[in-house]
Amino acid sequence: MLSEIAAATSALSGIKTIIEGFVSERDAAKLQQTRAELFKLLADAWQAVFELQQAALLQQTEIAKLADANRKLESQLAQAGKTESQFQGYDLVEVTRGVHVYTGPADADGARKPPYLCPTCMSKGEHSILNLQKGKSPNDQTRLVCPSNVGHSLGLPRGLWSMAHLGKPPHKEPPNA
Ligand SMILES: [Zn+2]
Numbered sequence: 001m002l003s004e005i006a007a008a009t010s011a012l013s014g015i016k017t018i019i020e021g022f023v024s025e026r027d028a029a030k031l032q033q034t035r036a037e038l039f040k041l042l043a044d045a046w047q048a049v050f051e052l053q054q055a056a057l058l059q060q061t062e063i064a065k066l067a068d069a070n071r072k073l074e075s076q077l078a079q080a081g082k083t084e085s086q087f088q089g090y091d092l093v094e095v096t097r098g099v100h101v102y103t104g105p106a107d108a109d110g111a112r113k114p115p116y117l118c119p120t121c122m123s124k125g126e127h128s129i130l131n132l133q134k135g136k137s138p139n140d141q142t143r144l145v146c147p148s149n150v151g152h153s154l155g156l157p158r159g160l161w162s163m164a165h166l167g168k169p170p171h172k173e174p175p176n177a
Helices: 001-026 028-086 121-124
Strands: 093-098 097-105 132-133 142-143
Touching: 001 028, 097 121
Parallel strands: none
Antiparallel strands: 093 097, 132 142
């Protein structure tokens, strides 16, 4: 940008010098030469102006792109902050024998109620709320399933579980266990 401005300025000051000479010198040969130089300088000046416009246009596009990227980052940051504060105070708790999840502070009865967060996702800084998936038959294990990755799912001890049986101190066994 600066080099284009410098080119335009020097072309224009060249024109001024020549016009000054043109007024004092009146012979035909000099006139011819002056005219040629004048056209050359005008062409250079227009070229410089054109390049200046192109550079300005390019810069506007770049600025628009940067502003767009900035907006996206700001909204991602706001979202991350919201999730972070939503799950503040969550810690790793054993909600029944051998099953650890992240959950919020204990209620008045000392119970750690859902939502329960997947500990594997939590270790990667992600928040994924576990869903209780009952076994299809009495012998089929009930699980806390991670919606982000089935491989993160936690199997519960045998029994007819519901969320109400989890997170109670001391660990209550489910009915018909
Ligand atoms: Zn997970």
